[in-house]
Amino acid sequence: MKIKDWFLGLFKYIFREFIMKFPSHTIRLFFIRRVIKSIGKGSFVCMGVEFKGYSGNITIGDNSVVNTKVILDSRGGELSIGDNVDIGQETNIWTLQHDPDNDFHDTKGGSVIIEDYVWIATRVTILPGVKIGRGAVVAANSVVTKDVPEMAIVAGVPARVISYRKSKLKYTLKYRPFFL
Secondary structure, X not given: OOHHHHHHHHHHHHHHHOHHHOOOHHHHHHHHHHHOOEEOOOOEEOOOOEEEOOOOOEEEOOOOEEOXXXXXXXXXXXXXXXXXXXXXXXXXXXOEEEOOOOOOOOEEEOOEEEOOOOEEOOOOEEOOOOEEOOOOEEOOOOEEOOOEOOOEEEEOOOOEEEXXXXXXXXXXXXXXXXXX
């Protein structure tokens, strides 16, 4: 094992087990900025978020919220999260997966684009190569396998359009945790 690989492994362990569980958002944000491409003004990343891949392929826009126990994967492509995006707890966003049609169980990847004002509810899974359009809503426990149109409300496994949003999208997310 090379020393460089050993230090990278140690950094990943410390980042995952200590830094991302540290109660101070300011300290977490300091280290997150060194791992991802960019994070916008007013965005909040909760404790317990897990980053897969440390290649700097993740972009988070302004005033977005990434809740606890979310997995953000950048191993198979870019992960772009727009402005005023709300990502619920325990959501998994993947850019890399195994190819079920490959004889050798190889992987295949694809970028994931989440446009502005998207609301992703709790325990959603988003697979590689998906684009979620501006203002879309993904219902809890859905699995997104293909692109979601703008302003669509999708639900199910796999996620299907069930309705369209009527909001004018004039809000700005200003999330800050509430402590007693």
